Amino acid sequence: MKIHEYQAREIFKKYGLPVPNDVLCHSVEEVEKAMAKKDDMVVVKAQVLVGGRGKAGGVKLAKTKQEAVDAARQILGMDIKGFTVEKVLLADAVDIEKEFYVGLINDRNTKSVTLMASAEGGVEIEEVAKNTPELIHKFPIDPLTGLLDFQARAIGMKLFGDVKLARKAAGIMQKLYTLFVETDATIAEVNPLVLTPDQKIWAIDGKMNFDDNALYRQPEIEAMREADEDELKEIDAHEKGLSYVKLDGNIGCMVNGAGLAMATMDMIKLYGGEPANFLDIGGSSNPQKVVDAMNILTSDKNVKAVMINIFGGITRCDDVARGLIEALDTIGSKMPIVVRLSGTNAEEGLALLKEKGLPTVQTMSEAAKKAIELSRIQES
Amino acid sequence: MSILVNKDTKLLVQGITGRDGQFHAGRMKAYGTNIVAGTSPGKGGQVVDGIPVFDTVAEAVQATGANTSIIFVPAPFAADAILEASYAGIELVVAISEGVPIQDMIRVTSVIERNGTKLIGPNCPGLITPDEALIGILPGMIFKKGNIGLMSRSGTLTYEVVNMLTKSDMGQSTVVGIGGDPVAGLYYIDLLEMYENDPETEAVVLIGEIGGDAEEQAAEYIAKHMTKPVVSFIAGQTAPPGKRMGHAGAIISSGSGTAEEKIKAFAKANVPVAKEPSEIPGLLKEKLAKVNA
Structure with missing residues (x-):
């Protein structure tokens, strides 16, 4: 979890590190008010959860009240590497040797x-x-x-x-x-x-x-966490027992296990597609997890097809298949899906899915190729 | 032979009365693992699946001679459980628990090194010497006795590869899931040394992923010390920097820990890296054919 500079400074101060005085402001008005009480030079610093603020023009030295207000006006609302600046910190400036x-x-x-x-x-x-x-x-x-x-x-x-x-x-x-x-x-x-x-x-x-x-x-x-929209999705997934990271592609992935989930993304890329996410649903055939996972995937507008890749170990593939069918019936989504099942009782599981008319394959490579094909049909 | 565990392993299950502990104790026993005891504070004297339960690890060790333990307790209590096993003289501790704080592991690894205890995990699926001992949550039925050593930071990806090996009639000596956390017990280099010295292992598969530089170090070690062939796969080639890919350890930070660097390091050490998991049996066969030629 990341925090802002002003939050890190609060922790530093609490532990007795020498940190110059500062005021956090959310608007130009707040900056004007804060500067009314100040005589010192200040540094106006954008508060965003990304490095390279200085180079992006998000940190400015202000020698007067007016300069501070002008700097804040420039910095607030500025875009730094995709992050919009909503807060600035006015920190007392110190001479640097x-x-x-x-x-x-x-x-x-x-x-x-x-x-x-x-x-x-x-x-x-x-x-x-x-x-x-x-x-x-x-x-x-x-x-x-x-x-x-x-x-x-x-x-x-x-x-x-x-x-x-x-x-x-x-x-x-x-x-x-x-x-x-x-x-x-x-x-x-x-x-x-x-x-x-x-x-x-x-x-x-x-x-x-x-x-x-x-x-x-x-x-x-x-309590210091300030998450953006993508992170909120990731936190929400975490609370449901899923591990989700949004990416920029159009093929949604649902996999059991983190290593296999990464390998699945790599495979999609290897065959010329772009993965839309990392999503590990963990081990178990619980249909609710699949429902939650599908809801996350379909809420991403870029997703044109979904590749489900499950290796059945202790959880048998026929149980996984039943869970998938129940989940997909619940959702009733029109999203094109390809399911790949392998491992314990894979044949039984695949037979169940076929009965339901779902496209099924046995290997990861086939699944990746099929998912890419489905996404291209959707795009065209 | 094999590494770390075999038919002489006497296993203790810490947290045997919990849901996971009980379930997996039953599975490990059914596989043929010699489980001699379980622990659960306050439940000493009970019997789970025919296994005697003790209040403390020390009592269990004294009564049964347990030399290896597996830990199923929830993450906040995992550090204490590992230390309890270490102080009771357990030689090898396998920690399955997921989500253990890094600071806990820094403290724990420092203490157990001084005590001479070996640790696998945390956040790992455990290890198996097929037909002898299954210590973990791995699905026993996909493994087959043989001469390939395999070690990995992930669970299901390991099963995927093992399944392919078994289907290609390439059995395994010992398969170890070392876990996906940044600070953990035994790592690639420790295990490579064991595989090199194990007469039953002919070749090794190393399954890595993004984050850290353990793969790069392994590559250096292989180039210097390994006479047996090693084949690799790296997961996470498409992962963006700064995002944690499920495992606490799988994160690319400021340009280090990328799949690209790891693949480069392996290429330098003459270790072939599979483009996809299904290439691994073929790469192994090529390598072994060269050794035996």
Whole structure:
């Protein structure tokens, strides 16, 4: 789950990270009101759930009240990579002497939370990671001890080369680690971490993502969720025991199992079609799941044909077929469908579907070809 | 031989009185797996399907000599269950539970490594040595005893491939579903080493998917250490970046973890990558013919 910068800053502040004051505004009027009480320079920052805001013109420095209002007028409503800006953050500006990067991620290889820190912070950190990875210090943190003082201080020295600043930075990194673990984050990034000419350190931008599997124990984090239309569909599917991701093609897929669902999408592409989605209905022949899944697929206007691909393991194919028939009778949709069943009792299952007049096939390749053919008939 | 599990495995089922635990205990037993005990706190003394139930793993191990455990408890309790097994001296823990938080797994893997416990999963279908031991939720009837080792991050895609192998008369030594989570127990490299040392395994199928770089690391390991042929398939070639494809681990982030990079890594290691699952038996036959020529 992703959150906005302003939400990440709230969490940072709660854990005692040094974050400049800010005000969230939803309209130009709110910006005018907020600026009436301010004398300082501010940065007007678009709040969207996508990176690259600065380059898209969504972040502007304003030296006066009028500049702030003008910037907000430009930024609100702006489109950044398909996201419309509905909120801006007015953050107190600080003087920058140097920019640093500090981030935490869950690293699969070391099976640990890993700290990444660099003296080359700022917008180009991904370029730094790609071209000069040696400038990013990586440190896996032992989950049983956490980030120890001497470890954090040593990393601080690498960045700042001065023990006073290193100690300050160490405290920031340790707080970041604590909040990362306590909120079940998957990313917590401060970029940039800024050193001012008067030797103060500020976290002036933040990014956080969270582990979906841990949201059950993070009610405060879950309450921060702001989903767009596609994501709402995905969340709705999740609540029904389905795993759904919308894509841009026209062939709907309904599959049991995530790996097989991905392989099914790949197969459609391999034979010249475009998958409309990823959809894993999990294991079981429960007709309600098929009904829910079909409703999701048919609500996508791009979908011209549906490929159902089921491998019957413990759930026998004849049970799956009965579930499918019951579900399709319930929906009564005219959507062209091809069903592929394989595995336990496949013959019996296919016979049942044939009786119903549904196009059935035994292999994935055949199913993909047939689904593409059906979608082309619909398009023409 | 085989890897990890065989007819000498003495299995303990953690969460045996739950719906899934009870159902799958019955299936595993019917397959011929030697299930010696189950646990369920507060239900010690009961018997499920002829299997004695204990309150704790330690009691079960002491009474029955169980050396392997399988976990069916709900995700919020999975970490504790794995640790309980580890501290009771269980050698191999198989965690079926889906949806375990990553932070839990980071803590757990760190502790069990110190205890010397092996872990498969979580969020995995388990493993099977055909005709000897089925430890998991895999459909036993599609497997056949033989000489192909297979490991995979997914469930039904594994069955799909196994079904094709069996139909092509290519039996399996041990099939392992390592699970779809980003932080998990044994991974490709650990298993590759075991397959390489297993006299019964002649060739290995590696089924990968997008996300992480475990496939790339496996490719490097294969190039350096494997004498046995390896064939691969990668799921998720059409997946867009930033979207999680069902598995918590199947997500492409900022250009890394793509199918393209994985396929490139395998090509470099001389590992053929099937364009679709149905090509796998043919690729294996080609590879094996070269070895035996």
